[in-house]
Amino acid sequence: MDYYVTLSPGLEKISKNEIDEFKGKINEIRENRGRIFFSGDLELIPKINYLSRTIERLNILLYREEIPNISLDDIYERVYDIDWTEWIKEHQSFAIRPLRAGEHNFTSIDIGRVAGEALIKSYQRDKNVRLKVNLDEPDVIVRVEVIFDELIVGIDTTGDVALDKRGYRVFNHPAHLNxxxxxxxxxxxxxxxxxxxxxxxxxxxxxxxxxxxxxxxxxxxxxREEKYGFKFVDIFGYGLLDKIKKExxxxxxxxxxxxxxxxxxxxxxxxxxxxxxxxxxxxxxxxxxxxxxxxxxxxxxxxxxxxxxxxxxxxxxxxxxxxxxxxxxxxxxxxxxxxxxxxxxxxxxxxxxxxxxxxxxxxxxxxxxxxxxxxxxxxxx
Structure with a gap:
């Protein structure tokens, strides 16, 4: 399975060491850009979410492509072509979390709207079911990112609250360190x-x-398990996490x-x-x-x-x-x-x-x- 993590830009070499320890195979490190792409087995999901100390979010990479002069039609087409039935159950809700970096003739809101429409239509095509959208508490979070001319689509296994929020903090310093x-x-x-x-x-x-x-x-x-939870549990259940915790x-x-x-x-x-x-x-x-x-x-x-x-x-x-x-x-x-x-x-x-x-x-x-x-x-x- 292919993955990518996000982290504080500049820490890529240190986070790479963690991924190596978890037996992930590094495919690409984007130095000073806060992203590492790698591959590995399913156990990487609970390992990184539960054990990593320097990574902020783990996504399952579903699609990545360089598209010169990328348009909203390009985004719709690529999202529509993904088999979403593998990742979202018929009774589950979803939300698109869009991101845009660079010069484009559309906004991140536009990305979210178009990607959401494409996902719904794709699922209807395959399952004849119209998925529910829940922007506040979705069962599945889909990341659709346009970084200059690159389109990245992934499933967020962490959740809206990134891994730097540990869950033990009861007192907040006005400028506490991540x-x-x-x-x-x-x-x-x-x-x-x-x-x-x-x-x-x-x-x-x-x-x-x-x-x-x-x-x-x-x-x-x-x-953070009790306070924020992990989004991957909604997709895969507790079995993967329980296995890691026992070790x-x-x-x-x-x-x-x-x-x-x-x-x-x-x-x-x-x-x-x-x-x-x-x-x-x-x-x-x-x-x-x-x-x-x-x-x-x-x-x-x-x-x-x-x-x-x-x-x-x-x-x-x-x-x-x-x-x-x-x-x-x-x-x-x-x-x-x-x-x-x-x-x-x-x-x-x-x-x-x-x-x-x-x-x-x-x-x-x-x-x-x-x-x-x-x-x-x-x-x-």
Missing amino acids: ATIASALIYLSNWKDDEVLLDPMCGSGTIPIEGALMKRNTPPGKF IVENKNIYKIIGLDKNQKYLDGAKDNAKSANVLDTIDFICGDATKLHERFSSIDVIIANPPYGIRMGSKRAVKKLYNEFLSSAKNIMHGSSRLIVITAEDKLFKEAVAKNNFEVKDEFNVMFGGLMTKVFYLTL
Whole structure:
């Protein structure tokens, strides 16, 4: 079966590793465009939806074609030619979720209307049944995407709520980090079981919590199953998911994880989130200043931070001061094998601070986060 996943653009190499672990065969990686195409067996559906930490949505790929000067008639024809009886039962409802990128003489609404008409007519042709449309709570979600001259049609196995919504969050920080990006940063750091992980500006605790869930082999889908569910269950039933769940072995080991923040309100919220995720016992939440790490810690192995950007602080001067003082303090608690991972939209100011404090940049790459282009830095001494 053919699939494609969507994810935060920039994380393709990290998400590829997950797909490899799940035994998917990569067909195409669209770097910095947030899409990976691959093939594999049916078990990839519950594996990715329930176990993946960096992917946001999994779709079954039904059709893909480059069509120069693509028109609404082209979309109608291709959707009409698909055998929908394999994917939608007679009593089930469906909804088209359209997407358009590029210059066209039609809108995404037009795509949804035409594709919906084609699907209904196609099903009537094959089953003599007129399917019901339910835009709010459909049994089956069909993705019809026109990306420049390419038409992609797929069945959404995840649902309208993407996989970055884990389900454990009970407190929302005004600028909390996407959970899939947080997990990608942890993977990037190669954090080992016996090492200390510090998030010095932890906000609502996403990085420490995702780290704890990762080390304890707790599936991200465990919490979202009850809150949001998985759309593939409506298509295939619970058998596939139950089989995967039986193979999971979690642990209750205690790991060295520290979440630091100077705002007590955020820390209290982080604790509530960690409690909801059943990992509060392995995270030490501390009220403290990220620019004075050397006053509290002697040695840290891995530091991962999502510091405030100019948008959140209101002043470039304040951001520059924060970045300089943070890196200066961090340098004092790092040793030869320590790693520092930072994601920020103020990459120029951060690079200046990196140079001023004589860090070595091992890697840097762009990541799209909530419509904002950010940059990830991997630093060592």
